[in-house]
Amino acid sequence: MSISNEEYGRMAKRLSPNSPVVTDCIKAFIFGGSICAFAEGLNIAFSYTSMTQEESKALTMIILIAITAILTAFGVFDTIAKHAGAGTMVPITGFANSIVCSALEFQTEGRILGTAAQMFTIAGPVIVFGCSTAALYGLIIYLFGLY
Amino acid sequence: MATRRGKTIITELKPKVIAFASAVGKKEGQGPLSKEFDEIYEDTTMGEDSWEKAESLYLKAAISKALAKSGLSKSDIDIICSGDLLNQCIGSSFGIRDFQLPFCGVYGACSTMALSLCMTSLMIETGAFTNCIAATSSHFCSAEKQFRKPLEYGGQRPPTAQWTVTGSGAVVLSKDGGRGVYIDKIHLGTIQDLGILDSNNMGAAMAPAAKKTIADFLSDTGTKPSDYDAIFTGDLGSVGSELLCELMLKEEGIDLGTVHKDCGLMIYDRETQDVHAGGSGCGCSGSVLCSHILSGMHKGKYRNILFIATGALMSTVSSLQGQTIPGIAHLVNFRKG
Numbered sequence: 001m002s003i004s005n006e007e008y009g010r011m012a013k014r015l016s017p018n019s020p021v022v023t024d025c026i027k028a029f030i031f032g033g034s035i036c037a038f039a040e041g042l043n044i045a046f047s048y049t050s051m052t053q054e055e056s057k058a059l060t061m062i063i064l065i066a067i068t069a070i071l072t073a074f075g076v077f078d079t080i081a082k083h084a085g086a087g088t089m090v091p092i093t094g095f096a097n098s099i100v101c102s103a104l105e106f107q108t109e110g111r112i113l114g115t116a117a118q119m120f121t122i123a124g125p126v127i128v129f130g131c132s133t134a135a136l137y138g139l140i141i142y143l144f145g146l147y
Numbered sequence: 148m149a150t151r152r153g154k155t156i157i158t159e160l161k162p163k164v165i166a167f168a169s170a171v172g173k174k175e176g177q178g179p180l181s182k183e184f185d186e187i188y189e190d191t192t193m194g195e196d197s198w199e200k201a202e203s204l205y206l207k208a209a210i211s212k213a214l215a216k217s218g219l220s221k222s223d224i225d226i227i228c229s230g231d232l233l234n235q236c237i238g239s240s241f242g243i244r245d246f247q248l249p250f251c252g253v254y255g256a257c258s259t260m261a262l263s264l265c266m267t268s269l270m271i272e273t274g275a276f277t278n279c280i281a282a283t284s285s286h287f288c289s290a291e292k293q294f295r296k297p298l299e300y301g302g303q304r305p306p307t308a309q310w311t312v313t314g315s316g317a318v319v320l321s322k323d324g325g326r327g328v329y330i331d332k333i334h335l336g337t338i339q340d341l342g343i344l345d346s347n348n349m350g351a352a353m354a355p356a357a358k359k360t361i362a363d364f365l366s367d368t369g370t371k372p373s374d375y376d377a378i379f380t381g382d383l384g385s386v387g388s389e390l391l392c393e394l395m396l397k398e399e400g401i402d403l404g405t406v407h408k409d410c411g412l413m414i415y416d417r418e419t420q421d422v423h424a425g426g427s428g429c430g431c432s433g434s435v436l437c438s439h440i441l442s443g444m445h446k447g448k449y450r451n452i453l454f455i456a457t458g459a460l461m462s463t464v465s466s467l468q469g470q471t472i473p474g475i476a477h478l479v480n481f482r483k484g
Contacts, residue, residue, distance in 0.1 A: 003355075003398060005342035012343060012351040015389045017306040024303070072299050081301025088301050097301045105297030108197040122296065 024085050031080070031087030039064055039091075061092055068096035073104065098122035149272040153367030155334045162271040163325035164318055164444075164481070165278075166217030169437040170208035171430070172287070172313030178415045183438035184314075185212050191288065191313050199233060202286035202313075203242035205430070206231070209315035209437065210246070210282055217319040219278060224248050224319075228266045229282040230259040231429055232311075233293060238284050256458030257353075257382050258336070259283040260316055260433040261477035264454075265333045267320050268479075277322045284315035285428030294346070294463060307348040309384045309427035312414060316433030318441070328444045332368065332480035336360040338460065340473040346459075346466050350387025350411075350424055353457040356474035357383060358394040360455055364478050365401065372406045376449040379440060380476075381432030381456035382411035384425035410435035432456040441481075450483045 003011075039060050046056030071077040077097050081088045088094055099119050106118035120127065149158050168185045176187030186208050193204040206229065214221065227246065230253040231238030243250050255262035260283045267279035288298055290311040296302055320330070339355040357380050365371060372378060383391055388409045395401045410432045411425035436454055443449045457476045466472075 003341070003394065008341040008355065008394075009343070011393065012348065012386075012390060015393070016348055016351060016386050019303070019305050072301075075299060078299050078301045082303060084301075085303045094301065097299070101297040101299035101301075104299055105292055108199075122300070 027083055028085045028087035031084035032090055033087075035064070035088065035091045035093060064092050065096040068093040069100045072097050072100040077101075095123055095126060098126075149269070154337070154363050155332055155367035156269070157332050158268055158272055158330055160272055160274075160322055161329040161331065162268045162279075162320045163323065164328040164330070164441060165219075165321045165325040166213045166319040167317065167437040167441045168209050168212035168216055169316045169434040170205050170212065170314060171434050172205070174287075174310075174420065175312055175314050175414055175426075175434065178420060180414055180435065180439050183442060184434065185209075185438070191286070198286055198289035198292060199237055200241070202231065202233070202238040202284050202289050205286065205313065205315040206238060206242035206282060206284035206317075207245070209284070209317040210243070210280055213280065213282075213317040213319050213437070217278075217321075219319065221246060221248065224278050224280055225276040226251055226267070226270060227280045227282065228253060228263040228270070229280075229284075230254050230263060231284045232256060232290050238286070238289070239282070242284065255456070255475060255477060256460055257285075257349075257427055257429050257431065258456040258458030258475050258477050259429040260436055261381070261454060261456035261479050262335075264318060264320070264330065264479045265335055265477055268330050268333050271320060271322055279320050280317055281320060282315065282317035283429040283433040285311055285313070285430035285433075287311045287313045287428075290428055304423055305347050306423050307345070307350065307384075307386050308423045309349055309382065309411060309425050310415065310420075310422035311428035312382075312426045312431040312434060314430035314434035316430065316435075316437030318437060326445055327484045328441065328481060329484060330479055331482045332364075332478075334360060334364045334367070334478040334480075336476040336478065337363070338473045338475050340471050342471045344469070344471055346461065346472065348386060349382070349427055349459045349472070350384040351390055352459045352461075352472035353474040353476065354383055354387040354390035354394060356476040357387070357391050357455055357457050358398070360476040360478050361395070361403075361453070362399045362401065364453070364480075372401060372403050375406060375451050375453050378403060378407045378453045379432075379435070379455065380407065380409045380411075381458075382425070382427040383409050383457055384411045384427065385417070386424050387457070388412060413439065444481060444483050447483065449481075452481050454479045454481060
């Protein structure tokens with residue numbers, strides 16, 4: 001008797017353990033929340049300087065990206081992210097890590113065709129859809145502004 | 148000349164295992180089989196600047212060690228048959244380049260150890276080859292780079308994911324000699340695809356192929372699982388092993404019972420080594436065969452075993468194009484005379 005694909009799919013699903021969703025969500029909330037709270041702390045600290053709000057926002061992002069890049073380069077980021085999951089992936093830390101890890105991984109293939117060409121393999125879609133959405137949003141605002 | 152019964156090939160010259168060797172990485176060296184490996188290299192870069200070059204050195208180390216243990220010189224070897232997971236099998240071709248021996252590259256994904264043993268057995272059966280080497284290798288880092296994400300990428304692995312073994316295994320097969328361990332039968336598997344799409348669940352993709360090969364072999368030979376001291380599958384892991392036993396019972400009415408063991412579940416300690424569903428990769432079945440299994444046969448612990456290495460024949464391109472994962476399993480029946 002030969003098993004059908006659907007039946008085997010159900011059998012495989014039954015015997016494959018699921019990810020611990022509740023634990024993962026709690027960890028993601030704690031790590032992600034801590035990163036955002038840290039960033040907000042930086043923002044507040046910068047507000048006491050002569051920086052404008054735009055400048056302090058940019059500097060906060062630069063600091064988060066720099067910390068991520070350093071932790072990725074020293075092989076620490078993936079160990080944290082293994083527990084944090086979406087907590088480190090959703091903030092700008094996830095975006096920074098995806099670029100730095102690709103740049104590191106492909107440096108053996110040379111600076112141009114390795115590091116430079118491959119560094120956006122994971123982050124590329126984020127940039128494409130981010131820019132497309134921004135353009136669409138801009139167009140909507142423009143059209144509404146006409147009236 | 149070898150003969151065929153169904154899909155199973157019965158050897159006539161009975162290719163002899165005259166030596167074997169395994170070379171593994173740090174993590175494998177910390178696992179339950181640590182005392183059984185020939186070489187454990189703590190530095191998984193092997194002092195090289197790329198993971199691909201490192202993998203080739205693991206293969207080179209295993210072949211050199213097996214050759215040294217066989218007592219043969221390089222010029223006695225007629226051919227090396229090897230394969231790996233990397234594109235165009237560069238792990239093997241660059242690892243074997245310096246030996247200056249005829250080379251037959253094979254690709255069977257993680258089933259390569261059994262495939263290269265099948266090929267070299269048939270070569271010996273022709274009478275044109277006397278001493279052959281069958282080998283394979285895999286490396287966690289080169290496999291991650293090719294099939295998944297860069298090493299430092301901050302992602303989570305699902306519980307069904309397996310850990311690619313960094314290691315290599317090599318067997319010297321010969322028409323004569325050895326200490327009584329020989330290849331009695333071989334069985335080249337048939338591709339099975341039951342629609343699994345998840346590349347993080349290789350065990351589920353490969354289990355139907357293992358089931359098909361074992362069932363066909365048992366039917367061809369008129370034997371049952373209890374006739375064997377052990378039935379070793381390559382790298383089904385915890386999910387694939389459970390699926391294999393359930394499929395076997397449900398479809399064939401055959402209970403594999405306690406005879407079945409999986410190299411992917413033997414090489415790591417799943418409780419402490421964070422490998423989720425177990426080990427995988429060509430080097431998984433390769434290094435376990437060339438340590439625990441064959442030394443167990445030499446010592447007389449096992450006298451009649453089935454070694455079934457399993458492979459998932461997809462690529463990153465086929466996965467991105469939404470294709471399901473075809474599985475394959477090749478079988479080698481080792482006996483001790």
